[in-house]
Structures are given as C-alpha cells and as structure tokens.
Amino acid sequence: MKIHQLRTLVAISDTGSIRNAAKALDLSPAAVTKAMRELEAQVGVALIVREASGIILTDAGQA
Secondary structure, eight states: OOHHHHHHHHHHHHHSSHHHHHHHHTOOHHHHHHHHHHHHHHHTSOOEEEETTEEEEOHHHHO
8 A cells, every 4th residue: 555545545535536636636537547446456445436426435445
C-alpha cells in the first residue's frame, strides 16, 4: 500500500468521481484508475463501485 494510493482513494471520496479526483490531484483519470486497481488488488477487496452517477465507496472503502 502506497501513500499516493490512499490519497487517491480520499480524493475520490471527497470529489465523488474519478475525473474530479484526477483534477484535484493533478493526475490523469487513467492514473487515478490504475492507483485504485492496484490498491484494490493489494487489499483483496473492492473499495469503490463505479456507477453512471459517479463513485460510491464500498464498506471496505469507507473503513
């Protein structure tokens, strides 16, 4: 687990979307998505749910 991955998760939670998190972090949406996929793979659970209206944190993502 890396600090940039945790910062990315917090940014997604704060902004409600990958695109807005990317803007807040001055990253590309692809970089934000990659960081989340890597973090989810490391912890072994889904942390976010992607929906048409934005992102929702799972229970694990909220914890």
